[in-house]
Amino acid sequence: MKKVVIIAYNFPPVGGAGVQRPVKFVKYLNEFGWQPVVLTVKNPSVPVIDTSLLLNIPQDVTVYTAKTLEPSYTSKSGFAKDGNRIKAACKRVLKNVITSILLPDLQILWWPALVAKLITVIKIERPDCLFVTAPPFSSFLPVIAIGSFFKVPVIVDFRDEWSFSRNTWEHSAKHRLASTLDNVFEKFVIRRCSAFTAANMSYIETICETHQGVDKGKGFVITNGYDEDDFGQVVAESLRISTKDKINIVYAGTVWKGNSLSPFISALNSLIREDSSVVDKLNVKIYGRVLDTEKTYFENVESTEIVELLDYCDHDTIVSEISQADILLLCISDVPGAHKIILGKVFEYMATGKHILAIIPDGETKRIIENNYDNSSIVYPEQLDTIKNTLRTLINNIAHTREHEGNDVSQFSRRRLTGRLVEVLEFAGGK
Numbered sequence: 225m226k227k228v229v230i231i232a233y234n235f236p237p238v239g240g241a242g243v244q245r246p247v248k249f250v251k252y253l254n255e256f257g258w259q260p261v262v263l264t265v266k267n268p269s270v271p272v273i274d275t276s277l278l279l280n281i282p283q284d285v286t287v288y289t290a291k292t293l294e295p296s297y298t299s300k301s302g303f304a305k306d307g308n309r310i311k312a313a314c315k316r317v318l319k320n321v322i323t324s325i326l327l328p329d330l331q332i333l334w335w336p337a338l339v340a341k342l343i344t345v346i347k348i349e350r351p352d353c354l355f356v357t358a359p360p361f362s363s364f365l366p367v368i369a370i371g372s373f374f375k376v377p378v379i380v381d382f383r384d385e386w387s388f389s390r391n392t393w394e395h396s397a398k399h400r401l402a403s404t405l406d407n408v409f410e411k412f413v414i415r416r417c418s419a420f421t422a423a424n425m426s427y428i429e430t431i432c433e434t435h436q437g438v439d440k441g442k443g444f445v446i447t448n449g450y451d452e453d454d455f456g457q458v459v460a461e462s463l464r465i466s467t468k469d470k471i472n473i474v475y476a477g478t479v480w481k482g483n484s485l486s487p488f489i490s491a492l493n494s495l496i497r498e499d500s501s502v503v504d505k506l507n508v509k510i511y512g513r514v515l516d517t518e519k520t521y522f523e524n525v526e527s528t529e530i531v532e533l534l535d536y537c538d539h540d541t542i543v544s545e546i547s548q549a550d551i552l553l554l555c556i557s558d559v560p561g562a563h564k565i566i567l568g569k570v571f572e573y574m575a576t577g578k579h580i581l582a583i584i585p586d587g588e589t590k591r592i593i594e595n596n597y598d599n600s601s602i603v604y605p606e607q608l609d610t611i612k613n614t615l616r617t618l619i620n621n622i623a624h625t626r627e628h629e630g631n632d633v634s635q636f637s638r639r640r641l642t643g644r645l646v647e648v649l650e651f652a653g654g655k
Contacts, residue, residue, distance in 0.1 A: 226649070227260075227261060228253070228259070228352060228353045228354070229262075229351045230357070231264075231338075233265050233334065233358075234268070237273050238270050239277065240272050240478075241477065241478075242384075245383055245423075245448055248638035250280070251281070252639050254284075256642060262287040265292050271297050272536045274538045286349075290338045290342075293336070331360035339370065353418075353652055357380075358380070358382065359384055367380075368417060378416075379418060379649065380413055380420045381421045381422070382423065383448075385427050385430065385564055387406060407434065410431070410435070414442075418442070419652040421443070421446045421648055422443065422446070426564035426587075428443035430564065447636060449641045450571045451638040452638075454539070471505055471619060472549045473506065473507070473551045473552075473553055474546050474551075474552055474553065475552075479510065479518045484555065486518070486521045487555070487606070487611055490608055491608050491615060492615065493526040493527050495616055496526040509549075510534060512536055546576050550625060552579065552580045558604070563585060563586055570593065574596065574630055574631070576630070579628060590602060597631050598630075599630040601618065
């Protein structure tokens with residue numbers, strides 16, 4: 225059986241949307257004649273942990289770990305917070321200096337152990353291919369170098385776009401030098417990898433436009449998706465015609481400036497001011513981290529009675545909640561680069577068959593929904609009146625909303641997508 229080493233910083237027990245992609249590849253690769261071996265971080269500096277995802281890893285899969293020198297995520301996030309204003313200001317300056325030096329991202333502190341362990345893994349496992357997924361994008365560089373040294377083909381996987389991540393993520397430097405280095409590093413990676421995969425075609429097109437001379441034939445689209453096993457019998461019979469007293473609207477995912485819920489909350493508040501009975505009809509559940517910069521608009525008096533901020537929950541709980549919702553809320557902010565994003569949760573949303581209220585700009589996510597799923601309402605983020613009126617219509621016609629089922633979206637199953645990855649592994653030289 226052929227063998228591939230999957231290098232993934234974000235891997236169980238790390239939680240969050242970015243983990244689903246590598247863990248599902250690991251789960252299904254054996255079915256296609258490839259044996260996965262995993263190399264991940266021993267002490268991840270991440271905001272959420274989800275031990276339930278460990279159940280996705282087959283028992284015969286070997287998982288190697290390498291320790292990072294990063295401080296914990298709690299330490300990073302709370303470093304600049306201090307009761308003394310002068311100390312807090314000094315800490316913010318120091319934090320910005322450190323972030324500006326550690327480029328392309330803070331995870332370069334994983335490099336020493338990553339390099340040593342990857343060399344050991346290659347000598348032990350003798351893989352046919354290396355597959356490294358990012359973010360963090362710093363992982364690409366040592367894997368490319370070591371793969372070249374040992375003459376092992378390397379596939380790099382862009383779960384997100386490098387430049388968009390730089391400009392929008394927390395704990396990332398946002399100055400010209402950082403952006404310039406990103407361009408240099410990305411060019412180095414793309415020219416030396418055997419193939420690259422991306423979550424959508426826009427990422428590939430941008431890479432090829434930015435780095436002239438890159439062979440576009442090296443790029444392959446593998447979207448995110450959903451796992452049929454997560455949507456079992458309980459989900460399949462999850463009361464499509466609800467008997468609940470209230471209409472449940474569910475949002476799953478981190479709330480940050482890239483997918484702010486501000487337009488939805490503003491429209492909801494406006495609707496409540498026009499019709500106070502909405503308070504007795506609705507229950508809005510927000511599952512996921514809400515960054516501090518996004519918390520203020522949830523404090524509006526109109527919506528506080530019906531909006532629940534439930535923080536991050538394990539993936540099984542999320543699947544159960546979205547499967548029993550009446551309406552699923554999807555948001556992308558109209559910020560530069562947002563048109564290239566396909567939110568990972570859109571595939572699980574579509575797998576439920578439930579109505580999706582998508583408050584999104586033109587772009588990849590809108591295209592995916594329009595082309596594959598007709599049980600949806602799509603509204604632009606800046607059209608607050610349209611959001612409000614759409615919400616009113618869905619509430620007033622809730623029986624129809626609950627009865628309407630979605631389309632077959634099995635082309636986005638994780639098993640099928642893993643088959644697509646195998647095609648890339650074979651292309652890259654793992655024959």
